[in-house]
Amino acid sequence: xxxxxxxxxxxxxxxxxxxxxxxxxxxxxxxxxxxxxxxxxxxxxxxxxxxxxxxxxxxxxxxxxxxxxxxxxxxxxxxxxxxxxxxxxxxxxxxxxxxxxxxxxxxxxxxxxxxxxxxxxxxxxxxxxxxxxxxxxxxxxxxxxxxxxxxxxxxxxxxxxxxxxxxxxxxxxxxxxxxxxxxxxxxxxxxxxxxxxxxxxxxxxxxxxxxxxxxxxxxxxxxxxxxxxxxxxxxxxxxxxxxxxxxxxxxxxxxxxxxxxxxxxxxxxxxxxxxxxxxxxxxxxxxxxxxxxxx
Amino acid sequence: xxxxxxxxxxxxxxxxxxxxxxxxxxxxxxxxxxxxxxxxxxxxxxxxxxxxxxxxxxxxxxxxxxxxxxxxxxxxxxxxxxxxxxxxxxxxxxxxxxxxxxxxxxxxxxxxxxxxxxxxxxxxxxxxxxxxxxxxxxxxxxxxxxxxxxxxxxxxxxxxxxxxxxxxxxxxxxxxxxxxxxxxxxxxxxxxxxxxxxxxxxxxxxxxxxxxxxxxxxxxxxxxxxxxxxxxxxxxxxxxxxxxxxxxxxxxxxxxxxxxxxxxxxxxxxxxxxx
Numbered sequence: 071x072x073x074x075x076x077x078x079x080x081x082x083x084x085x086x087x088x089x090x091x092x093x094x095x096x097x098x099x100x101x102x103x104x105x106x107x108x109x110x111x112x113x114x115x116x117x118x119x120x121x122x123x124x125x126x127x128x129x130x131x132x133x134x135x136x137x138x139x140x141x142x143x144x145x146x147x148x149x150x151x152x153x154x155x156x157x158x159x160x161x162x163x164x165x166x167x168x169x170x171x172x173x174x175x176x177x178x179x180x181x182x183x184x185x186x187x188x189x190x191x192x193x194x195x196x197x198x199x200x201x202x203x204x205x206x207x208x209x210x211x212x213x214x215x216x217x218x219x220x221x222x223x224x225x226x227x228x229x230x231x232x233x234x235x236x237x238x239x240x241x242x243x244x245x246x247x248x249x250x251x252x253x254x255x256x257x258x259x260x261x262x263x264x265x266x267x268x269x270x271x272x273x274x275x276x277x278x279x280x281x282x283x284x285x286x287x288x289x290x291x292x293x294x295x296x297x298x299x300x301x302x303x304x305x306x307x308x309x310x311x312x313x314x315x316x317x318x319x320x321x322x323x324x325x326x327x328x329x330x331x332x333x334x335x336x337x338x339x340x341x342x343x344x345x346x347x348x349x350x351x352x353x354x355x356x357x358x359x360x361x362x363x364x365x
Numbered sequence: 366x367x368x369x370x371x372x373x374x375x376x377x378x379x380x381x382x383x384x385x386x387x388x389x390x391x392x393x394x395x396x397x398x399x400x401x402x403x404x405x406x407x408x409x410x411x412x413x414x415x416x417x418x419x420x421x422x423x424x425x426x427x428x429x430x431x432x433x434x435x436x437x438x439x440x441x442x443x444x445x446x447x448x449x450x451x452x453x454x455x456x457x458x459x460x461x462x463x464x465x466x467x468x469x470x471x472x473x474x475x476x477x478x479x480x481x482x483x484x485x486x487x488x489x490x491x492x493x494x495x496x497x498x499x500x501x502x503x504x505x506x507x508x509x510x511x512x513x514x515x516x517x518x519x520x521x522x523x524x525x526x527x528x529x530x531x532x533x534x535x536x537x538x539x540x541x542x543x544x545x546x547x548x549x550x551x552x553x554x555x556x557x558x559x560x561x562x563x564x565x566x567x568x569x570x571x572x573x574x575x576x577x578x579x580x581x582x583x584x585x586x587x588x589x590x591x592x593x594x595x596x597x598x599x600x601x602x603x604x605x606x607x608x609x610x611x612x613x614x615x616x617x618x619x620x621x622x623x624x625x626x627x628x629x630x631x632x633x634x635x636x637x638x639x640x
Contacts, residue, residue, distance in 0.1 A: 082461050086473060089458035089521055096514050097480040097488055104491030163388055170381060180389035186618040187395075188575035188640045190592050194599045194611050195395025198402060203410050205398045211411045219410060244392065245638035249631065294482070298639055301484025303578050308599055318486055322578075325490055333494075340487035351482050355475075358631075 101344075108337035115330060124334035128342075134335060137320055144314035148231045148306070149299040152238035157292045159239065160247035161284070165276070168254045178251070185244045192241040193308040200225040200233055226309055233309040234316070241305075242295045249291045253284050290357040297347040297354070317343055396615070402608035422605040433610065436594040443505055443590065444573040447512045451569045452562065454513075455520035462521060463528025481518035482635070485578050488514060493582045503587040511583045512573040515639070519572060520565045522632040527561025567621050568636055574617060575640045 109120040128134045167177045184192070199205050202219035204226075210216045226233040265275045299305075306316035315323075317339060324336035402408070403422060405415030426433040462473065480488070492511055493502060501507030539553045555562070577592040584593065595610045618640070 077465060079467070082465060082467050085457035085461045088454040089517055090473065090476065092454055092513060093476065093480055093517055096492065096511065099495070100488035100491035100514070102491070103495055104487045107491065107494065166381060166384060166388070170385065171378075173382075173385075177385050177389070180385075180392055182622060183389075183619075184392050184395075185634070185637045186571065186621050186640060187615055188577075188592070188618065190575070190577050190596060191611050191615050192395070194595065194607060195398060197599060198398040198604070198608070199394055205394070205401070208411060208413050212413045217411075240392070240395075242638060245634060248634060294635060294638065297482065298484075301486065303486070304596070308596070318484065321486055321490075322582075325582075337487065337490055340490055344483055344487045347482075347484055348479075351479075354482075355478070 101341075104337040105341060108334055108341050110334050112330070112333070124338040125342075128335050128338050137315070138317075138339070140314040141317045141320050144231060145300055145306075145317045148234050148238070148316065149296050152235045152242065152299050153292050153296045155235070155239045156242045156295055157246055157288060159243045160245075160250055161288065163243070164247045164250040164254060165280070167251060181244055181251075182248055183244075184241065185248065187241070188304075189237075189241060189302055190304045190308075192237045193305045196233055196237045196240070196309060197226055200236065202226075227311050229311055229314070231306070231310065231314075231316075234306050237305045237309055238295075238299050242299065246288065246291045246295060249287050250284050253287045254280070257283055286357055286360050290354050293350050293354040293357065297350040300350070301343050301347045396612075399608040399611050399615075402604045403612055405605060408604075422609045426606065426609050432589065433594060433613075436589045436591045437613065439505060439589060440574055440591040443509050443512065443588075444570045446509050447516055447573040448566050448569040450509070451513060451516045451520045452566060455517055455524060455565070456562075459521045459524030460528050462525035463531065464533065477518045477521055479518075480514050481522070481632075482639070485515065489579045489582045493585075496583055502583055503585045505584075505588050508580050508584045508588045508590075509573075511579045512576055514579070515576070516569045516572045519632065519636045520569050523565040523568060523630070524558070524561055526630055526632070527558050527565075531557060564633070568633065571618055571621055572636060572640065575614075 106120075108124050110117055110123055111120055128138050163181060167174060167181060170177060187195075197204070201207070202222045202224065207216065207219060207222040210222060216222050225236065261279050262275060265279050270278070301318055303318045303322060307319050307322075310316055310319060321336050321339040321343065324332045324339060327333075327336070401415060404418045404420065406417040406419035406421065408415040425431070428434075461467075462470070462477075489511060496502040496507045496511075501510065535553050535557070536549050539549045544552070575592060576590075577596060580588060580590050580593055581596075584590070586593075591610065591614045595607070595614055598607045598610055
């Protein structure tokens with residue numbers, strides 16, 4: 071689209087400078103400083119020698135290893151299951167809306183409704199809905215399924231992280247779903263009738279026509295969900311238990327620990343979380359490139 | 366593509382609308398729970414609905430100089446300043462990213478996307494330690510600065526989409542008629558990109574408005590915003606108070622949905638998923 075005579079490199083650099091410098095200083099600076107601190111560089115308490123102690127402590131020392139490995143397993147479990155359930159539900163609902171004749175605008179609106187609702191509100195909402203004296207528990211009493219709060223399963227602050235998973239599924243399903251719905255709506259109307267004329271049944275039309283078309287977008291948006299849920303704090307902090315505890319919650323507790331020595335471990339843990347999510351995001355960018363070439 | 370049954374509804378389409386209804390209920394259920402709780406006076410366990418209703422929590426929370434009103438004010442102030450600064454910093458960059466091809470563009474794109482998607486923990490911890498030394502920790506200016514990290518990338522990403530379909534030749538015409546640079550921006554550029562600026566501004570406001578972790582770390586508990594207050598209420602206060610705070614916190618975000626429900630780019634959607 072560059073209809074203007076191509077501007078000089080200086081012109082481009084000067085226009086980019088304000089945003090790029092602010093981000094480099096704040097984002098890059100913050101990241102580098104926490105890297106230095108994770109390597110034990112704390113001039114305030116007289117430590118300037120660099121070492122990998124914080125990382126080896128976190129992974130192997132009796133003080134931290136159990137918290138780290140159980141937290142890693144817990145975070146992988148929560149993010150993995152949340153992502154898979156969200157992806158399946160998202161495809162199911164997107165297909166349901168796509169194939170519905172009446173009220174498409176209403177259904178789409180309801181599907182998108184919680185898209186801009188913050189994670190913190192999702193967590194508080196789940197406290198209101200899922201706790202043993204919450205709204206759903208009252209509903210099961212009205213239906214005669216339970217009679218006391220104790221009859222209702224523990225879904226909030228449970229050791230398996232079920233409340234956390236439900237909150238993430240509630241928050242992230244519309245994100246994947248709206249993207250999938252967009253792909254469905256942008257594809258040609260002729261595939262489905264053509265396959266039908268050739269005698270393909272409903273499952274075959276989904277498996278061999280729709281699924282290959284939505285797969286790149288589905289995978290890339292699922293990866294983003296995995297990355298976001300793996301590094302997010304609010305939901306596991308409000309809906310989780312002391313043990314096992316999600317990695318981001320542990321990182322923040324170590325950071326606010328009265329013992330300043332725990333800071334190196336807090337920074338090391340945060341950087342490990344950042345590293346793991348960044349790897350997922352690199353795969354996401356690669357997949358998104360493929361998805362954009364396809365649509 | 367669609368089986369249309371205008372006449373008698375069959376089992377299959379009844380089931381379809383039933384499932385869609387359940388879907389709609391599931392995604393709005395927390396808001397329904399907040400609304401019920403926010404006006405409930407007495408609501409003992411097995412009762413499905415509150416027995417008596419009240420505005421007591423609203424009156425208490427919205428009166429004068431309550432902690433809640435102060436948090437509301439702080440949140441609005443920080444989000445407004447962050448929005449303005451992000452738009453001023455982001456507009457020139459977005460123009461370049463949307464209009465031109467140049468060497469190193471992929472690197473800049475990557476640099477912009479990274480802060481938008483990487484979890485804020487490590488960055489904000491590193492910044493907090495430095496801000497403590499510079500006297501910025503515990504101040505609203507420090508909090509606003511750190512909010513730029515997640516906000517600025519989205520402003521540039523959304524606005525560069527606007528500039529990608531922007532015709533620069535109008536500016537050249539205005540210049541040839543003798544318009545000065547400021548007049549060109551005021552009368553040509555701004556009106557043409559205005560819809561994009563509104564959407565980018567709404568996103569910027571919303572992303573700042575809903576930050577919890579960055580505010581907690583850099584604010585150190587001394588900058589009380591709505592999410593900070595809501596989080597501490599959620600682990601202590603009564604349900605009516607929590608519900609009112611949650612509703613007030615969510616209201617602007619739902620307004621955004623009404624504004625932008627039509628066209629949401631992939632980047633914008635990712636921003637919403639991140640909130």
